[in-house]
Structure formats: C-alpha cells, structure tokens
Amino acid sequence: MNDLNNNILSRLSLLMMISFLLAACGGDNDNDRYQGNPPSNQTPQLSPAVGAKIKKRCEQLGSFQYANTTITSATAEAAGAVTVAEKPIRAHCVVTGYMFPRISPIDGQEYRIGFEMRLPLDWSGRFLFQANGGFGGELIPALGYVGSGGPLTNALYEGFAVISSDMGHTLEQITTFGIDPQARLDYGYDSMIKLTPMAKQLIRFSYDKLPDRSYAGGASRGGNLALNAATRLPREYDGIYANSPSFEPPLSSIAQIYDFKELRKVATEIDETITAFTDAERKVVADSVLNKCDKLDGIVDGMVQDVDRCQSEFNIQRDVPVCQGERNGTCLSAEQIQVIAAVFDTPVNSKGEKFYVSEPYDPGIVGQKWANLKLAPLSALDRSAGVLGTVFETPPNLLGLERPSEYILNYNFDTDLIKLYRTDNTYKESSTAFMGPPDPLNVTPLTSRGGKIMVVHAVADGSTSEKESQNWYDQLLQRYSATIQNSVRFFRVPGMNHVSQGVATDQFDGLTALVRWVEYGEKPDRIIATARGPGNPSGDINSEIPSNWAPNRTRPLCPYPLIARYSGRGDSEKAESFNCAR
Numbered sequence: 001m002n003d004l005n006n007n008i009l010s011r012l013s014l015l016m017m018i019s020f021l022l023a024a025c026g027g028d029n030d031n032d033r034y035q036g037n038p039p040s041n042q043t044p045q046l047s048p049a050v051g052a053k054i055k056k057r058c059e060q061l062g063s064f065q066y067a068n069t070t071i072t073s074a075t076a077e078a079a080g081a082v083t084v085a086e087k088p089i090r091a092h093c094v095v096t097g098y099m100f101p102r103i104s105p106i107d108g109q110e111y112r113i114g115f116e117m118r119l120p121l122d123w124s125g126r127f128l129f130q131a132n133g134g135f136g137g138e139l140i141p142a143l144g145y146v147g148s149g150g151p152l153t154n155a156l157y158e159g160f161a162v163i164s165s166d167m168g169h170t171l172e173q174i175t176t177f178g179i180d181p182q183a184r185l186d187y188g189y190d191s192m193i194k195l196t197p198m199a200k201q202l203i204r205f206s207y208d209k210l211p212d213r214s215y216a217g218g219a220s221r222g223g224n225l226a227l228n229a230a231t232r233l234p235r236e237y238d239g240i241y242a243n244s245p246s247f248e249p250p251l252s253s254i255a256q257i258y259d260f261k262e263l264r265k266v267a268t269e270i271d272e273t274i275t276a277f278t279d280a281e282r283k284v285v286a287d288s289v290l291n292k293c294d295k296l297d298g299i300v301d302g303m304v305q306d307v308d309r310c311q312s313e314f315n316i317q318r319d320v321p322v323c324q325g326e327r328n329g330t331c332l333s334a335e336q337i338q339v340i341a342a343v344f345d346t347p348v349n350s351k352g353e354k355f356y357v358s359e360p361y362d363p364g365i366v367g368q369k370w371a372n373l374k375l376a377p378l379s380a381l382d383r384s385a386g387v388l389g390t391v392f393e394t395p396p397n398l399l400g401l402e403r404p405s406e407y408i409l410n411y412n413f414d415t416d417l418i419k420l421y422r423t424d425n426t427y428k429e430s431s432t433a434f435m436g437p438p439d440p441l442n443v444t445p446l447t448s449r450g451g452k453i454m455v456v457h458a459v460a461d462g463s464t465s466e467k468e469s470q471n472w473y474d475q476l477l478q479r480y481s482a483t484i485q486n487s488v489r490f491f492r493v494p495g496m497n498h499v500s501q502g503v504a505t506d507q508f509d510g511l512t513a514l515v516r517w518v519e520y521g522e523k524p525d526r527i528i529a530t531a532r533g534p535g536n537p538s539g540d541i542n543s544e545i546p547s548n549w550a551p552n553r554t555r556p557l558c559p560y561p562l563i564a565r566y567s568g569r570g571d572s573e574k575a576e577s578f579n580c581a582r
C-alpha cells in the first residue's frame with residue numbers, strides 16, 4: 001500500500017525572524033555563528049549532537065511518568081542481542097508502553113497508541129522517530145531502519161534513541177479501525193504528534209537532557225509520515241528522511257486498482273495479472289528501454305541514469321517488438337502495448353481527468369518486487385480493500401471489508417474518488433487531508449531554522465511512483481528557486497523497486513548523509529550506493545544483480561536534477577568514475 005501533496009510563503013520572513021530570535025536565546029546547543037542577519041539564502045547551521053551516558057538502570061525507566069502514558073515494561077538488552085548486517089548493536093534499554101487508552105464511542109472498540117522505545121546506554125544525543133510503513137497495527141522493533149536494501153547500519157547501531165509505534169491500533173483492528181474517527185487521525189499523523197513530546201521527555205528522564213537533534217525517517221507510508229513531520233512538527237524535528245514516499249496515499253492506493261483493471265484486459269488468467277505482463281515480457285520491455293536509454297548517461301552498463309531523457313527517447317508504441325502471432329515471451333501483443341502504456345501513463349477517469357501520476361519506464365521493471373506490487377493479483381488487492389473502504393472513504397465503506405472483490409472490480413473512478421475528499425460531522429477530516437503531508441511545499445518553518453529534508457525514490461518503484469517525489473521537488477524549485485537545494489534534496493535510485501531491490505545499487509546509508517548535512521553542514525552532493533551481489537557484507541544478497549555486474553558495483557546517487565554520468569575514464573564498476581552532472 002502506499003502513500004502525495006500542497007501550501008504559505010507570506011509568513012516566511014516572520015518565521016525566519018522568530019527562529020533566529022529563538023536561536024539567539026540559546027536553544028539547547030545551537031551555535032551562534034549565524035546570529036545576526038544572514039543572507040536570505042543562508043540558513044542557520046545547527047550544531048552537532050553531544051552524546052551522553054544513561055543515568056538510570058533500564059528497570060528504573062519503568063517509573064517514567066507522563067500524561068496519558070502507561071509504561072508496560074522496561075528491560076535491558078545486552079550488546080549483540082540484536083544485530084544489523086551481523087554486527088552487534090550496543091547495549092540498550094527497551095521501554096514499551098501505550099498512550100491515550102480509550103473506548104471508542106463510535107465502534108465500542110478499545111484503542112491505544114502502543115510504542116516501543118530503545119535507548120542506548122551510550123547515547124549519541126540523537127532521537128529518531130521511526131516512521132513505519134503499511135497500515136500500522138504492529139510494534140516493529142525500534143532499530144531505526146529507514147529504507148534501502150541490505151542495511152549495513154541503522155539508527156540504533158549509530159547510537160540514536162529510537163521510537164516505533166503501532167499508529168494507534170492493533171493488527172486485529174487493521175481492517176476496522178477506520179470506523180473510529182480518532183483512530184483514523186492517529187494512523188494519519190496524530191499518534192506521531194502525541195508520541196513525539198513523550199519520547200523526548202523519556203529521553204530526558206534517561207539521560208538528564210533532551211535530544212540535541214531529532215530526526216523522523218521511514219520508507220513508503222513511513223516516508224509519508226516523516227514528510228508529515230516536516231510540515232506538522234517543523235519545530236520538533238531537525239532532519240527528515242523519506243524513502244519512496246507517497247504524498248497522497250489514498251490516491252496512490254486507488255491507482256493500484258486502476259492498474260489492476262487495465263491489466264485484467266490482457267491477463268490470460270483474469271484475476272492473476274502477472275499473466276498480463278510475464279517475466280519474459282517485462283524483460284522484453286526492459287531490454288527495449290535499455291536499447292534506447294542505457295547509453296544516454298555515457299556508458300552502456302545496464303543502468304539508465306538519465307531518467308528524464310529516457311522518457312522522451314523511449315516510446316513503447318514504437319520501440320517494443322509486436323507479436324505477429326501468439327504471445328511467446330519475445331514480443332508484446334498490440335493490445336498488451338496499449339494496456340502497459342496505460343499502466344505507466346497517468347491514471348484517468350472516463351472523462352480523461354487525471355487523478356494520480358505517471359510512472360517512468362526503467363529497466364528495473366524486471367524486478368520481482370515491481371511485479372509483486374504492480375501485478376498484484378485480485379486476492380492481494382482484496383486484502384487491502386477493507387482498509388481502503390473503511391479508512392480512506394467518508395463515511396467508512398464496509399463493502400471493501402465484506403465483499404472486497406466487488407469493491408475492487410466495481411470501483412468507479414468517476415463517482416468513487418470524491419469519497420476520499422469528503423468529510424461529515426463524525427469524520428471531520430478527509431483521508432486526503434489526514435494522510436497528508438498537509439502542505440508539502442511549506443518547508444520553510446523547518447528549513448529556516450536549519451532543518452534539512454532528504455527524499456529518496458526508486459525509479460522502478462511499482463507502488464508509489466517516483467513521479468510523486470519528482471513533481472514535488474519540481475514545485476519546490478519553482479517556488480523557492482535553486483536555493484532550496486541548500487535545505488531539501490531529492491535523490492533517485494535508477495533500477496530500484498519500492499524502497500529496495502530491483503536491478504540497482506540499492507544499498508546506501510541516507511540517514512548518515514542527512515545527519516552529516518544537518519549537524520556538520522556537509523551537503524550531500526553524492527551518496528554512494530552499492531549493488532548487493534554475492535559477498536555483500538550485509539549477508540542479504542540481491543539475486544537480481546546481473547552476472548556481468550561487479551557484485552559490489554557502486555554508483556553515486558545524485559541530487560536531482562543531476563544524474564550520475566560516466567566521466568569517460570576509469571573503472572566503470574566504481575562510483576568514482578561517475579560525476580553528478582546534467
């Protein structure tokens with residue numbers, strides 16, 4: 001499931017003035033080298049976090065008190081009890097609890113916001129809000145994973161204190177929580193708003209000081225939530241990290257239904273849309289894309305870095321072999337070409353009105369994860385239909401729960417989309433509003449005080465289209481000019497599928513790059529990404545890496561609109577031979 005969209009500029013100068021005044025009054029440890037009147041395209045440099053040792057035994061953290069909060073356990077986790085890439089994670093305390101228990105007046109269900117927090121004994125002075133993906137409902141360990149393939153590190157390993165939450169409902173409630181209006185809001189953004197100040201006070205209780213620097217990060221829906229933090233909590237967070245987010249989750253979800261209905265037209269088994277576009281046929285299209293686009297970045301290496309030029313160079317109607325007889329895996333039928341073109345193009349209703357974005361052509365569509373998402377069978381869509389109907393529509397539509405196939409197959413893009421925008425006396429915010437981010441171009445409350453935002457998006461995503469992030473960044477460039485690159489950057493990962501995998505260099509550490517930027521002013525001019533071929537130190541091998549790639553091929557991820565272009569010299573398997581250039 002997924003996750004898009006918009007905004008205020010008149011308050012900019014006032015907000016900047018206020019933030020400078022606050023900095024001058026000595027916010028925790030902001031340094032003062034930008035006090036005074038910085039040039040308008042400068043933002044203050046936040047100082048680095050300072051670490052601390054925990055001041056209590058783990059068990060003592062159980063006595064932490066905070067309004068509307070119950071601690072259920074506080075235990076010690078020894079060094080190495082959890083690992084990342086087979087490396088031991090430092091000793092830490094694990095604190096679990098919940099906030100705002102209540103009985104819903106609407107459905108009589110008990111709801112509460114469950115959380116898990118991990119606090120290193122030897123702490124870096126940093127806090128991460130681990131924004132989780134999917135529909136919530138489970139307590140994913142607060143290790144601080146924020147996306148990418150085969151992570152070699154995570155926030156807990158790096159010494160952050162990390163919180164994870166179930167977003168205000170349990171797994172058992174996952175298909176029905178949308179009936180309760182507050183549970184909708186907690187899932188959308190309100191649990192984060194409630195958890196953030198509590199987590200910071202638990203940090204103070206543990207280390208006798210608040211976090212110096214706070215970050216929100218996640219992938220997919222988690223990336224969307226992190227972007228919600230950017231505009232809903234711009235004073236609480238210094239750095240925002242989002243991998244393959246959606247800016248409009250309700251619409252990206254409905255676009256999946258749209259794709260399914262298109263693909264069904266050419267599926268040989270009607271509800272198994274993998275038969276509409278088989279592995280072999282995806283390879284045919286990927287090879288056709290490579291044939292047109294691989295060389296555009298200066299080297300034929302199985303990767304298409306020049307994503308934008310490729311979209312104009314490649315034409316599926318013209319460049320893919322058309323079957324002369326039956327489909328045989330070496331061509332596409334004429335009808336198939338129309339359907340695949342519609343799937344990649346912007347979804348439209350019967351009047352031609354667009355409601356989501358297009359998806360770029362990229363050779364990474366051969367990836368199994370792309371297929372699992374884009375070519376999901378009816379049975380998989382059925383599992384999400386209940387949530388779509390109950391959480392995203394106003395009033396909640398139980399059809400998705402009771403007869404999911406009917407909900408999917410009868411979905412009407414002319415008359416049903418409006419339900420995503422509706423409110424009534426019980427459900428006072430529409431899903432397009434509460435899923436947010438509410439005003440994604442309004443980044444200056446965060447950036448004017450030195451905060452940074454980093455968005456990474458897979459080009460062959462299959463779920464949340466890379467075009468969502470690209471359109472957002474194009475609008476930021478339009479609104480704020482190129483100076484926005486001092487505070488907000490967007491990186492594309494060619495060949496990668498949703499969050500990770502695909503035919504790509506999908507292993508990278510964006511969070512560390514963000515920390516270096518926020519706290520040390522080191523602009524992320526390139527992030528080194530590695531292919532996870534055999535021998536990768538994560539132990540998590542990507543079996544889709546072609547055998548003619550070095551197993552540890554590296555490429556720079558470049559800040560959009562720059563692309564990784566081969567310099568013309570040097571080892572083409574190494575990032576150092578590539579420049580981030582136009």
Ligand SMILES: [Ca+2]
Nearest residue numbers: 294299301303
């Ligand atoms: Ca290439």
